[in-house]
Amino acid sequence: MNLSLFIAKRYLVAKKSHNLINIITLISVVGVGVGAFALIVVLSVFNGFEKVITEMVTAVSPDFIVEPNQGKYFDEQSIDLKSLAAVIGVKYTVKVIEEDALFRYNDKQHIGKLKGVSENYQAIGIFDSLMMSGEFLLENGSSRYAVAGAGVRWYLGLNIRNPAALLTVYVPKRGDPSSFSFEDAFNYRSVSVSGVFNSKQEMDETYVIVPLSFASDLLERNHEYTSIEIFTEGTINPESIQANVESVVGDKFEVKNSYQQQETLYKIMRSEKWAIFFILTFILILATFNVIGSLTMLIVDKKKDIGILRKLGATPLLVKKLFLTEGILITLAGGLLGLVLGIMVVLVQQYFGVLKLGNEAGNFIIDAYPVDLKWIDVAKVFAVVFVIGWLSSVYTVRLIIKRFEKLFI
Numbered sequence: 268m269n270l271s272l273f274i275a276k277r278y279l280v281a282k283k284s285h286n287l288i289n290i291i292t293l294i295s296v297v298g299v300g301v302g303a304f305a306l307i308v309v310l311s312v313f314n315g316f317e318k319v320i321t322e323m324v325t326a327v328s329p330d331f332i333v334e335p336n337q338g339k340y341f342d343e344q345s346i347d348l349k350s351l352a353a354v355i356g357v358k359y360t361v362k363v364i365e366e367d368a369l370f371r372y373n374d375k376q377h378i379g380k381l382k383g384v385s386e387n388y389q390a391i392g393i394f395d396s397l398m399m400s401g402e403f404l405l406e407n408g409s410s411r412y413a414v415a416g417a418g419v420r421w422y423l424g425l426n427i428r429n430p431a432a433l434l435t436v437y438v439p440k441r442g443d444p445s446s447f448s449f450e451d452a453f454n455y456r457s458v459s460v461s462g463v464f465n466s467k468q469e470m471d472e473t474y475v476i477v478p479l480s481f482a483s484d485l486l487e488r489n490h491e492y493t494s495i496e497i498f499t500e501g502t503i504n505p506e507s508i509q510a511n512v513e514s515v516v517g518d519k520f521e522v523k524n525s526y527q528q529q530e531t532l533y534k535i536m537r538s539e540k541w542a543i544f545f546i547l548t549f550i551l552i553l554a555t556f557n558v559i560g561s562l563t564m565l566i567v568d569k570k571k572d573i574g575i576l577r578k579l580g581a582t583p584l585l586v587k588k589l590f591l592t593e594g595i596l597i598t599l600a601g602g603l604l605g606l607v608l609g610i611m612v613v614l615v616q617q618y619f620g621v622l623k624l625g626n627e628a629g630n631f632i633i634d635a636y637p638v639d640l641k642w643i644d645v646a647k648v649f650a651v652v653f654v655i656g657w658l659s660s661v662y663t664v665r666l667i668i669k670r671f672e673k674l675f676i
Contacts, residue, residue, distance in 0.1 A: 291564060292597060295557035299601025300608070302551030303652055307609035309547060310644045313540040315617075315637030320536065323467045324529050327393055329361070329496035331509060332523050333516050343490040346516055351495070354511045356503030361388045361496040364482040369437040369453075370475060372423040379419055379473040381436055383482020384496075391498055394464050401427045401462030405478045412461035413481075418472030420463045433457040434475070441487050456485045548651055555598065555659040562594045562663045590667075591660045598656025606648060613640045 333351075335341045343362075352360045361384055368381040386406065394403040394414070404412050413434055415425055426432060437455045458477060465471060483489055499508055505524060513522045526533060616622055620635030 291557065291561040295554075295561045295597050296601040296604065298554035298557045299551065299598050299652065299656075300605035302547065302554045303602045303605030303648055304609040304612075305605075306544065306547045306551065306648045306651070307606055307640075307645060308613060308638075309543055310540065310648070311609075311613040311617075311638040311640050312636065313536070313543065314639035314641055314644070317536050317540070318639045319633060319637045320467070320532070324532070325525055326397065327464075327466045327470060328525055328528055330499045330505065330525060331497040331512060332528055333495040333497065333512065333520050334493070334523070336519055336521055339493055340488065340491045341493075341520075343492065345519065346495065348495075350515050351497075351512065354508065354515060356499045356508040357497055357512070358500045359387055359391055359496075359498040361385050361391070361498070362479055362492045363494045363496055364479060364486060364488055364491070365493045366438060366482070366486055368475070370419065370423060371435040371437065372425055373432060375423045377419060377422040379416075379475060381438065381482055381485075382474055382476045383479040383486075384476060385479045388476075388496075393498075394466075397464045397466050399463045399465045401460070403464070404461040405476065411458055411478050411481050413458045414462045414464060414476045415460055416471035416474045417463055417465040418468065419475055422472070425460055425463065427460050427462060430459055434460050436475070436477075436485060438485055454485050454487065456481065548655075551651065552655055554601075555655050558594055558597050558656065558659050559663045561597060562590060562660060563667060565593065566590055566664075566667045587664055590664050591657075594660025594663060595653070595656045598652060598659070602649065602652030602656070606645060606652075610640065610645065613638050 333346070348360060348362075351357065363385075364381075364383040366381050368379060370377045370379055384405070389403065389405050392403075399417055401414075403414050405414065406412070413436075415423075415434070419425070423434070425434070435455055435457045437453045440452060440454050458481060483491075497508075497512065499505070509522055509524055516522065616636065616638045617640060622636045623634060624636060
């Protein structure tokens with residue numbers, strides 16, 4: 268049996284000669300526990316929001332997008348679309364035209380983005396679960412329709428139940444702007460709105476999706492596109508698909524996966540998470556000052572015991588390990604207590620959604636605060652607690668050794 272660990276455990280639970288030491292030890296345990304509890308809960312909340320945002324983004328984003336390295340538009344002949352569609356794992360290839368536009372509905376106006384997509388986009392069905400009202404319908408025979416974001420509907424006051432009210436789209440004409448009069452500077456077309464979708468805020472507030480033929484006519488872009496969106500079957504290695512797509516499109520085009528398309532967003536979320544992690548870790552370090560105080564008072568209180576242990580043959584190293592272990596046990600007791608309580612709270616919220624968002628009016632996509640417990644975070648928090656406890660104990664023992672050097676010789 269490890270003698271230093273055995274005695275340290277007895278010191279941890281045994282009643283001290285001065286009740287103040289018991290109180291300070293309890294405060295130390297609670298302080299470390301609160302820090303560990305806060306760490307695991309906050310990290311789980313960030314994981315939950317990251318998961319929700321990721322699901323929202325990936326729900327409407329293609330698996331890969333092909334864009335030109337130079338310029339905004341490219342000609343259809345510059346990419347072998349048949350070879351691209353034949354790449355193993357590729358299920359759909361969608362031709363896209365995306366451009367800034369002015370939308371007008373009755374007496375209201377809003378600047379956003381017009382997105383024209385080829386016919387097979389409707390068959391993908393990625394917007395089916397995101398429709399707030401109406402349906403995702405772009406073409407029906409010779410009729411063409413638009414699908415708008417929830418934010419665009421709010422800005423323009425769209426009413427899809429009124430087929431007589433059309434959405435008018437304005438875009439600048441191609442050519443030299445100085446040769447146009449103001450009245451002739453814009454192309455415009457009107458279209459009925461078939462539905463409204465609700466996804467991520469950036470898309471809701473700006474995008475109106477229309478058939479590719481509508482966008483091509485309006486923008487005077489025949490067989491020219493801004494990108495090719497690729498949707499995969501999901502059973503093939505994404506890295507392999509991306510490499511094969513890059514070999515087909517060549518060096519003049521850039522192929523981005525779902526992460527690269529939203530790289531800035533993911534970096535911001537992760538940097539925020541780690542910033543909060545380090546702030547709470549600093550607070551946890553401050554909480555360990557109680558451990559230092561508790562361990563210092565315990566060593567002073569146990570001077571008589573140290574003398575007895577030395578006369579019984581205990582080496583100075585054993586005495587040092589004894590109080591070093593005591594400090595680590597105090598920290599771990601608080602850390603494990605905080606972790607267990609934190610895991611319980613997170614799991615209850617994760618599976619039962621006890622803490623609501625106040626979503627009575629349906630303004631939020633989710634009803635309860637999202638949390639996602641990751642065991643790697645639990646391991647990180649435990650490691651941080653252990654390292655902080657070990658360092659604070661080493662510092663305290665070394666400091667006391669200098670003050671009471673005779674006891675340890």
